[in-house]
Amino acid sequence: MEYPFRCTPGSLFRAVTTPLGLRGWFADNVVVSGTRYDFFWNKSMQTARLVHYKRNAYVRYQWEDSGEHYLEMRIAHQELTGDILLTVVDFAEEDERDGCKELWDTLIEKLKRAIGCPKK
Template sequence: MSKKIKFEIEFPIHASPHMLYQYFGTPSGLSEWFADNVNSRGEIFTFIWDGSEEQAKVLQERPDEKIKFRWLEGEDDKSYFEFRIQVDEITKDVSLIITDFAEEDEVEESKMFWENQIDELKHTIGA
């Protein structure tokens, strides 16, 4: 099994951290832009796309700041994906930082996936 590479991408978003967090820290928020539907039972979130389901476990959560997930199937234990809000202390600008892992030859594709998803998120919140 080849080693996955960690990457981060930062997206400036015009929204308060509290409002922004609702869109990735809750199943209802995630289902508005990330998947067709999202359910959760405890720390297990179920993401549904076109009838197929994938489950992820919440590894770490800090309300209004960040949430980290790990896919339950087929992923190595070290990889995860994380949504993290960063606020510039001086300008108060808000950024959403995505951390994810991908095979070396799939990093660009994964970044494009996230860029498309975040475009959808920005459209959803009108940012």
């Protein structure tokens, strides 16, 4: 899924990689120890490892206990519009795709408010 942003790549990268940034839109709480990220929602917790990243460009979290599933977010500059484009790669079963898309649409709106992106 791709989402346009009007912000700096650095502010978006901090929001998708730091505990404070992730708490602002993605999870209720995030605890980081080295490359281990513990994400908390209500009474549930999921752990991921930060397996790849390039500052201001992309991040990939490998979910523990989820086989090959990972969450990847890529940041790119759109020359024509001047927007920053966030590409999200997430995994969902075929029958869960619409719900997953709706969840990400909601999370991205929350992310935009959290980092102060102006509305288009």
